[in-house]
Amino acid sequence: MTRNLILTEKQLTSLINEIGEVMVDGNIRGYSFDWDDNILFMPTKIKMEKKESLVWVPINVSTEDFAELRNDSDYRLTDHAFMDFEDPQTFISDVRKAIENEKFAPSFEKLKESLINANPFSIITARGTPSHAIKEGVRMVIGTTFTTNEVDTMVGNIESAYPSTIDMSLEEKIDFYLSENDYSAVSSNEFKEKFGMDSNADRPEEGKKIALRDYVKRVVNGAEKLTSGEYDRLTIGFSDDDRRNIDAVMEFIRDELSIEYPDVEFFIYDTSQGEKNKIIVSKVSE
Numbered sequence: 496m497t498r499n500l501i502l503t504e505k506q507l508t509s510l511i512n513e514i515g516e517v518m519v520d521g522n523i524r525g526y527s528f529d530w531d532d533n534i535l536f537m538p539t540k541i542k543m544e545k546k547e548s549l550v551w552v553p554i555n556v557s558t559e560d561f562a563e564l565r566n567d568s569d570y571r572l573t574d575h576a577f578m579d580f581e582d583p584q585t586f587i588s589d590v591r592k593a594i595e596n597e598k599f600a601p602s603f604e605k606l607k608e609s610l611i612n613a614n615p616f617s618i619i620t621a622r623g624t625p626s627h628a629i630k631e632g633v634r635m636v637i638g639t640t641f642t643t644n645e646v647d648t649m650v651g652n653i654e655s656a657y658p659s660t661i662d663m664s665l666e667e668k669i670d671f672y673l674s675e676n677d678y679s680a681v682s683s684n685e686f687k688e689k690f691g692m693d694s695n696a697d698r699p700e701e702g703k704k705i706a707l708r709d710y711v712k713r714v715v716n717g718a719e720k721l722t723s724g725e726y727d728r729l730t731i732g733f734s735d736d737d738r739r740n741i742d743a744v745m746e747f748i749r750d751e752l753s754i755e756y757p758d759v760e761f762f763i764y765d766t767s768q769g770e771k772n773k774i775i776v777s778k779v780s781e
Contacts, residue, residue, distance in 0.1 A: 522728040525608045525714040527707055529735040530620040530629070531558040534606050536598035537589045539580055542573045559769065562737045577682065580621075583628030590632040594639050601766035602682060602728050602734045609638060611645050613652035615717060617677035617710040619733075621699035625685055626678035633673060667765075677713065679706035700743035708752065715756055718771060734764035741765045 531537050540555035546569045553573070556564060564570045579585050592598075609616045618629050637646070646665075651666070653672045654661050661670045680686055681702025690705050711731055718729055733748075735741050741763060748761045 498647075502506050506508040522730070523714075523718045523726050524609075525613070525614075525615045525617075525706055525710070525729070525731040527617045527619050527710055527731070527733045528602055528606055528609075529703075529737070529740065530618055530622065530632075531600075532562070532769065533600050535590065535603065536600050537593050538598075539579075539585065539589045542576045544573060545570050559736070562739075562767070577623060581623035581683070583625050583631075585636045586622070586624045587631055587635070589636050591639075594635065600736070601769065602764065605734065605764070606633075606636065607640065607645070611641075611649045611652070613649060613656045613672055615676060615714050616677060617706070619677075619679045619681065619703050619706045619710070621682055621703075622680045623678045623682040623684070625683060626680065629678040629680060630673050633678075636667070637669065640702060647715045651744070665701040677706070678708050679709075681706060681754065703735075703740055703744060704747045707747070709761065711752055715759065728760065730757060730760040730762060732762040732764055733734055734766055736766045736769065738765070738767045741767065 528534055531539070537558065540557060541561050543554050543561075543564070544551040545554045546552075551571065554570075556570075606616070608614075618633070620629070622629075637649070641649070649672075650665060650668055653668050657671060657675070660671050663671065679702075681699050686702065686706070690702075690703050690709075692702070692705065713733060715729065718726055733744055735744065745763050748763070753759070753761060
């Protein structure tokens with residue numbers, strides 16, 4: 496059974512606060528984010544061809560447009576369609592450009608809240624970007640968009656969640672926390688080697704399901720170790736802007752993850768409408 500509701504940004508913030516931080520009153524909160532058009536509207540382009548009068552003409556499209564065009568027979572991918580989505584330096588450069596131009600996507604504020612609360616999180620993207628570059632992208636979000644008070648709050652929560660970091664420097668604490676989390680680019684060679692499968696950027700659904708299962712397992716095991724099983728509520732959210740990914744993951748949670756982990760509450764955040772005040776939140780259960 497799936498229940499849907501459309502929330503304003505204010506209502507969404509209230510829901511996030513209600514769901515809880517890393518460990519508040521026995522509640523543990525984990526979150527999984529897609530990157531492009533969900534956290535940031537990146538300037539990276541996909542190389543395609545468009546059919547015009549029986550001739551295929553080169554065209555560069557945004558990831559937002561690709562979500563609509565990938566099933567259109569008048570468009571096709573080139574042999575090197577996603578080459579700019581694999582280079583780590585291009586990723587870092589495009590993250591910087593997106594932040595400088597304030598191209599914040601619907602889940603950007605939720606990512607910030609997750610980081611400030613030192614929640615366990617994962618980035619699950621169709622990109623082929625190496626995980627270390629995605630981690631640096633998250634670090635750039637912290638370094639360029641957080642206020643001093645937000646950094647101080649985050650560091651305090653890191654120390655509470657990871658007592659071994661208390662004597663570390665500020666940068667060491669942040670690096671430790673970021674290293675504890677997951678960065679899965681499902682079309683990368685790194686992902687293929689880790690999970691023994693191919694997942695293409697134009698059809699990332701299967702890879703995203705595998706990455707999500709791995710993340711959920713880590714969060715559940717971590718919660719057991721952190722609290723010796725003494726927690727009241729464990730919730731895990733997944734956000735994505737592509738309806739095909741949303742539908743595939745929702746079915747995956749309903750048919751598999753909710754059965755494997757019956758004590759976990761799963762939430763889907765559908766950001767496909769591309770606006771902060773139109774985030775569809777679904778609670779998924781059997």
